[in-house]
Amino acid sequence: MTLPIQDAPEIEEEIEALGPWFHNLHLPCGMQTAPSHPLGDFPAFKWAEISPSLPENLSGWTALDIGCNAGFYTFELARRGARVTAIDLDPHYLRQARWAAQQFGVEGQVEFRRMQVYELAREPEDLAFDLVLFMGVFYHLRYPVLGLDAVARRTRRLMVFQTLTMPGEEVESGDGAMTLDDRGAFLRPGWPKMAYMEHGLCNDPTNRFAANHAAVEALLRSAGLRVRERPGHEIYVCEPDASLLLQGEMARIVDEEYAAASGAKRPNS
Numbered sequence: 001m002t003l004p005i006q007d008a009p010e011i012e013e014e015i016e017a018l019g020p021w022f023h024n025l026h027l028p029c030g031m032q033t034a035p036s037h038p039l040g041d042f043p044a045f046k047w048a049e050i051s052p053s054l055p056e057n058l059s060g061w062t063a064l065d066i067g068c069n070a071g072f073y074t075f076e077l078a079r080r081g082a083r084v085t086a087i088d089l090d091p092h093y094l095r096q097a098r099w100a101a102q103q104f105g106v107e108g109q110v111e112f113r114r115m116q117v118y119e120l121a122r123e124p125e126d127l128a129f130d131l132v133l134f135m136g137v138f139y140h141l142r143y144p145v146l147g148l149d150a151v152a153r154r155t156r157r158l159m160v161f162q163t164l165t166m167p168g169e170e171v172e173s174g175d176g177a178m179t180l181d182d183r184g185a186f187l188r189p190g191w192p193k194m195a196y197m198e199h200g201l202c203n204d205p206t207n208r209f210a211a212n213h214a215a216v217e218a219l220l221r222s223a224g225l226r227v228r229e230r231p232g233h234e235i236y237v238c239e240p241d242a243s244l245l246l247q248g249e250m251a252r253i254v255d256e257e258y259a260a261a262s263g264a265k266r267p268n269s
Helices: 005-018 044-053 072-079 091-104 117-122 144-152 180-187 213-222 248-262
Strands: 062-066 083-088 110-114 129-135 155-162 194-196 209-211 225-232 235-240
Touching: 005 091, 044 072, 044 155, 044 225, 044 235, 062 072, 072 083, 072 091, 072 110, 072 129, 083 091, 091 110, 117 144, 117 248, 129 144, 144 155, 144 213, 144 248, 155 225, 209 213, 213 225, 213 235
Parallel strands: 062 083, 062 129, 083 110, 129 155
Antiparallel strands: 155 235, 194 209, 225 235
């Protein structure tokens, strides 16, 4: 749909008033919110990588967009028929997203909420989403593994995970029989590891962690997620796999730690 010519100046003024924009949205009126984005047409080029890995028809699906920013991915999922819950901490981005939802005419399909990813742990126990987008958030978290566990426990069918990574594709892991004298293996390129950036990166103090590829896969497995596809650099399409979860006493210990750290309901309480 193209807006009447007389409405164009008003839309342009609203775009300016809501700026700056990190998502370059292609609005129905033909305008863009960030046409001079330093990354190019972002995040449209990321969506072009991810899109073929997701069902074209998401009717009947619920979706969660974590760190939704101005809502680019939210609107793409809604366009495919999903009912989307979109969360972000920044009220500036949420204002942009709510305004853009009106422009796209999808207000009835999306709900925007200001919340932390950790707060998912305190939502009703039976809450789960068919599709979760967990992109561009993990490496900003002070408690990244807690955040990943909270998200994984709310994923019913698919998760798209993206995070800042260290260079390299090598993968190596131990068998649990290592001794203290074997710790030199940790220095090899394919050993799962995360770099901690005490002072941030690119003048952003919330850029905290960069995992290598081996660590990303290991972390996803530890959260009960199996990587089924890698449609682009640093992008992992995953699905829950109960066989990857810890069992018995170790599972109980992890559940107790998760409940204590997150405020979730304790097991058997």
